[in-house]
Amino acid sequence: MSLTIAKKIIDFVFKNTPSEEKIDIGFFGGEPLLEFELMKEITELIENHPSFKNALVELTVVTNGTIFSDEIADFLNEHNIGFCLSCDGPPFIQDTFRIFSNGKGSSIDVTNTIKRAKEVLSSVLVNAVYHPETFQYLPQVVEYLASLGLKRIYLNPDFSAPWSKKEAELLPEIYGQISRQYIDYYLRQKPHFISLIDSKIAAILREGYKPLERCRMGTGEFAFTPSGNIYPCERLIGADTGNGHCIGNITDGIKRERMFCKTEPGKEINAECLSCSLKDYCMNWCGCSNYFSSGYYNRVSPFLCASERTAIITAFNTFQALEEKLGSVFFYNLIEAHTANCVTGE
Template identity: 60%
Template sequence: MKFTLFVTQQCNLRCTYCYIDKHQETMTVSVAKKVVDFIFKKSIIGQEEINIGFFGGEPLLEFELIKEITSLIQNHPFYHNVKVNLSVVTNGTIFSDDIAEFINENDVSFGISCDGPPMIQDQFRVLVSGNKTSDIVEKNIRRAKKALPNVMVNAVYKPETLKYLPETVAYFSSLGIKQIYLNPDFSAAWTKADAEALPGVYDQVGQLYSKYYRQDNSHFISLIDSKITVILRNGYGESERCRMGDAEFAFTPKGNIYPCERLVGNGQNDHCIGSVFEGVDQVHMSCHKAADGEMNTACMSCGLKDYCMNWCGCSNYMASGYYNRVSPFMCASEKAAIQTSFNVFQTLERELGPTFYEHAAGKLMTNSLSEHYN
């Protein structure tokens, strides 16, 4: 089960593609207590491992609040009844020894959002003043890498930056980052030409992945590894598919509940399914389920449907305006990613035999930071 806490909607950046509404609202401790109670009630009913993410805004603007909420979680009566994984995703402008100590002591997964080399980062991820961010973010990535065992980077790519995706991967690798999440901006105006460019760009990323592995310098690259994992499993498992509003919830600073963190920031209350004070509105939730219940007819007849993220309601909504309608770009992206990953797997398995198969089947399945966090 996945729970995302918007500890604050304040942010010190003004990213051009951000889907989060900017407000001065910050979660109070009393709301946080209600959120934590909601989480554990849901997890006990479902008897599932739970993933709790601190998000924003910029969550580390409220570092003391994050520490307090973590204490609430760890001291909850049900804490030892279920496995709890904590994570935080930051824009990389804030880092300190105290933050590193907290992350290490509490075994928190730590992700930094950075879109790539300075020429990309400074075009789309700027300070409120409009000033560039690449210097401070790169400095903090290096600091975090030294202080923390596993630092993950989340990069969003757009039509303008698609062709630089291999350079972005190489840039992060040069900083010592070995866990790289690549996420398209589904709300962008992707064209047919962009879709046609995907196989070539993704293949270049696949070549980098293979090169690193051959050099005994393996990287987790979500574009490749997530699909290799799915290929080995013969498709997505039920627990991996989008279960927004059933096993996935996001909470605003006021305690309102949304079925996915990507649906919080679009300014439409239509996606709100309740609050921690009144619970989930089952009538409203059933409307969401009805809207999300039927797969596209085009997807139904596709041979890749079991390996594709056609079930991701929030990505579909951002791209097409419908929970259950896959956009042409997403369809092209999924096909290209599946083909590239299959080629990488076949090549490395042929070259290395059981060594790569065991690596792919074991280690790579254990990485749990959500790709939703941009």
């Protein structure tokens, strides 16, 4: 990305964000740390912008964990840039999908990065993606990541994978095992943030997802490519041909006629979603997840429905079990954990 394009993007971000609304700016790829020097220059542009407010702007980088150094760590700490690393779990899982071009697995490099990052960074998040071939190992994934000292664990399915009814039927047992791990961590006074549980508990406590947490692709959420093309979500960029999901270019602006991807509350194609008692706690509004799993921005696939329903019920049962065991101690610890750990609306 040229600095000229980067500056236009930054101007767009500050111009189009309400004055007191939080701004999340993330460095994505590919692998963003391949362009570490450029990342430093763009960060300088952001922090020197006339509208920059330190308290309202959060910077993050999402990396595959194969590149790390003391220089990178110093820069991230100096500029308070959140560090999220992708690791799908133990070597036998990580090396199934995340391999180098020569066929070598990445697990050794990523594990070394995790260990080093834990030593030198104030906070390290990890994102584990699971597939039909690996989701039955999710409890082992959680245990492995926890064994590396990671306390903030995000679990996300690959919705573009061919999920079937068979996997959906196994969800209660798999999620139930993770619930038992979560409870055990709390009882041993070593609580972990596990998105599968915590995000739903938070939604339940708040009586549903709030407007700023829901999908705002193309209205309050944008992704920008090196060419300057604008997309409603980074997951929808693909090869950046300027077609498909592209809604404009930073030089010419957003083309409103391309805003076909916009999702609106209550506009789900699935009639059953409108009458579902769990709809306020469900991510039926996530446009990119819907698209990759069903082919429509506003149609929920059978697997996403099953996963969300199971996660909501599992989270409720988990909360109830811990409240019975720990009472108000658990509740206040949970609130404190969410205040510290819940970032970017997840």
